[in-house]
Amino acid sequence: MKSTLTIARRELAGYFATPLAYVFIIVYLFLTGIFTFYVGNFFARGEADLVPFFTFHPWLYLFLIPAIAMRLWAEERKAGTIELLLTLPVPLWAAILGKFLAAWAFTAIALVLTAPMWITVNYLGAPDNGVILAGYIGSFLMAGAYLAVGSCVSAMTRNQVVAFVLTVVVLFLFTASGAPMVLDAFSGWAPQAIVDTVASFSFLTHFDGLVTGVIEVKDIVFFASLIVAALAANAIVIDMKKAS
Amino acid sequence: MIETTAASMSEPPMIQIVDLVKRFGPFTAVDGVGFSVFRGEVLGFLGPNGAGKSTTMKMAAGFLTPTAGRVAIAGHDVEAAPLEAKRALGYLPEGAPAYGDMTTRSFLEFLGRVRQLDKATARRRFDQVVTEIALEGVLDQPIDTLSKGFKRRVGLAGAILHDPPCLILDEPTDGLDPNQKHEVRNLIRRMAPSKAIVVSTHILEEVEAVCSRAVIIDRGRVVADGTPQDLMAHSPFHNAVRLSLLNAVPDLASRLADVAGVARVFVPEGGRPGRDFLVLPRHAGATILEGVAMRLRQTGIAIETMTVDSGRLDDVFRNLTTSDAARETRAPQNRTAETRP
Numbered sequence: 001m002k003s004t005l006t007i008a009r010r011e012l013a014g015y016f017a018t019p020l021a022y023v024f025i026i027v028y029l030f031l032t033g034i035f036t037f038y039v040g041n042f043f044a045r046g047e048a049d050l051v052p053f054f055t056f057h058p059w060l061y062l063f064l065i066p067a068i069a070m071r072l073w074a075e076e077r078k079a080g081t082i083e084l085l086l087t088l089p090v091p092l093w094a095a096i097l098g099k100f101l102a103a104w105a106f107t108a109i110a111l112v113l114t115a116p117m118w119i120t121v122n123y124l125g126a127p128d129n130g131v132i133l134a135g136y137i138g139s140f141l142m143a144g145a146y147l148a149v150g151s152c153v154s155a156m157t158r159n160q161v162v163a164f165v166l167t168v169v170v171l172f173l174f175t176a177s178g179a180p181m182v183l184d185a186f187s188g189w190a191p192q193a194i195v196d197t198v199a200s201f202s203f204l205t206h207f208d209g210l211v212t213g214v215i216e217v218k219d220i221v222f223f224a225s226l227i228v229a230a231l232a233a234n235a236i237v238i239d240m241k242k243a244s
Numbered sequence: 245m246i247e248t249t250a251a252s253m254s255e256p257p258m259i260q261i262v263d264l265v266k267r268f269g270p271f272t273a274v275d276g277v278g279f280s281v282f283r284g285e286v287l288g289f290l291g292p293n294g295a296g297k298s299t300t301m302k303m304a305a306g307f308l309t310p311t312a313g314r315v316a317i318a319g320h321d322v323e324a325a326p327l328e329a330k331r332a333l334g335y336l337p338e339g340a341p342a343y344g345d346m347t348t349r350s351f352l353e354f355l356g357r358v359r360q361l362d363k364a365t366a367r368r369r370f371d372q373v374v375t376e377i378a379l380e381g382v383l384d385q386p387i388d389t390l391s392k393g394f395k396r397r398v399g400l401a402g403a404i405l406h407d408p409p410c411l412i413l414d415e416p417t418d419g420l421d422p423n424q425k426h427e428v429r430n431l432i433r434r435m436a437p438s439k440a441i442v443v444s445t446h447i448l449e450e451v452e453a454v455c456s457r458a459v460i461i462d463r464g465r466v467v468a469d470g471t472p473q474d475l476m477a478h479s480p481f482h483n484a485v486r487l488s489l490l491n492a493v494p495d496l497a498s499r500l501a502d503v504a505g506v507a508r509v510f511v512p513e514g515g516r517p518g519r520d521f522l523v524l525p526r527h528a529g530a531t532i533l534e535g536v537a538m539r540l541r542q543t544g545i546a547i548e549t550m551t552v553d554s555g556r557l558d559d560v561f562r563n564l565t566t567s568d569a570a571r572e573t574r575a576p577q578n579r580t581a582e583t584r585p
Contacts, residue, residue: 010354013346081341084402087305087306087337091327
């Protein structure tokens with residue numbers, strides 16, 4: 001556990017050693033602002049909540065999270081430091097978890113920096129802060145699931161651009177699997193159970209509940225098990241590369 | 245060498261590599277490599293580029309999984325007990341990779357923490373290693389901004405930080421200037437008595453300078469295993485006599501032709517005709533010095549200098565790694581030589 005934290009600390013410092021962290025945070029704050037106030041009609045709705053803010057998170061994360069996750073393993077491979085990391089007396093899971101936690105902590109920092117949004121809505125009206133907290137928790141969990149998938153994809157290649165594009169594609173399938181255009185492709189021929197299963201894999205389905213303040217165990221379990229599964233797949237990918 | 249044999253009697257090998265095989269698809273990179281390294285030994289691991297040196301070392305360090313065979317570091321099987329094996333090993337990967345965005349200081353501190361050295365030990369080893377490898381000047385520079393030589397030394401510092409009993413160093417002196425090379429060789433020599441060290445290199449003088457034993461591999465197989473002196477004995481120049489005469493004797497060749505064991509007399513490259521000669525023995529290693537000296541004395545030829553060549557490692561290296569005949573005849577020989585207790 002101690003080595004996990006040591007690796008996580010190093011990784012997190014690594015984000016801030018390059019302009020990537022600052023560029024990411026600025027772009028993130030800028031885009032959440034645009035989506036909330038212009039696309040989401042924050043003011044015109046006349047309601048004191050952050051629904052327009054959270055609604056766009058799955059689509060924003062679709063492109064921003066792969067940008068954080070792409071470097072996790074691809075860069076280690078490219079720089080050769082993966083050889084250093086994997087020959088340290090650290091279990092593989094600890095290295096994977098450490099790197100993942102660093103990336104997740106980084107998204108947490110970005111999320112915390114959106115606090116002015118929360119202050120604004122409290123200044124303008126009297127929102128249900130419990131619902132807003134649920135939204136933040138949901139957004140954070142969803143970011144973790146996106147990151148875990150991105151970490152796994154990043155372990156497959158030494159090219160960060162390839163990692164980014166592949167992650168966007170995979171995440172798009174996950175995000176959009178609840179959207180009508182995907183479900184229609186199945187509903188014509190597949191039994192309803194399969195259509196429901198496909199829909200249940202959607203980030204949107206599970207995130208929407210949290211945004212409206214309904215913290216359901218099944219949604220949390222969905223995101224948590226997705227993180228665990230993706231990180232386990234991450235370990236398998238690294239092990240397979242070792243043996244190939 | 246005497247210490248080595250003494251150690252090998254009483255202790256199990258610190259690094260033990262047994263019949264290691266690595267295939268990448270249809271390509272066999274490492275094909276049954278095996279050797280053991282005991283405490284006090286510095287093993288020079290030689291071979292042409294692509295012979296499988298780095299692949300063997302990557303498997304020994306637990307970075308690649310072998311297709312077959314096994315590696316034990318300080319008695320711990322690298323596949324079955326990876327953490328124990330890795331704890332006992334200091335490994336410098338090919339190219340000495342390090343986290344470029346970190347400073348030398350933070351990189352070494354990171355390694356100390358990951359290896360869970362206690363605070364006092366970490367402090368002491370940090371100071372020791374920094375002094376030993378002369379990193380004082382670059383402690384607070386990001387590794388990315390360092391010269392190639394300093395990067396290599398930072399990597400080396402990371403490999404020995406935890407004072408491991410086993411060291412595997414993949415080309416530790418590559419990219420260093422002659423002074424730095426000298427420093428690193430001295431460092432290896434200083435560490436040698438208490439450790440088992442494997443050093444890969446393609447600088448043959450380095451083997452003579454620091455190694456108590458050399459293993460040469462070619463196309464994934466061990467083609468020679470012995471002390472540098474043993475290997476040099478295979479050189480056609482081993483025990484050749486190098487002569488400089490005071491006065492020119494153009495027909496020296498015919499005068500020495502019937503001396504027992506002499507194969508050939510010729511003027512070496514860059515030698516003065518009639519005055520400098522190289523006398524080759526008929527069988528590699530046969531002693532001809534005495535016969536040659538006696539004949540010269542008898543015939544009244546005045547000698548300026550006369551030395552016995554110990555042979556050249558690079559000749560041996562070339563012979564072993566380029567001719568197919570050598571590969572066929574030597575490999576089985578060395579199989580038996582390897583199976584020492």
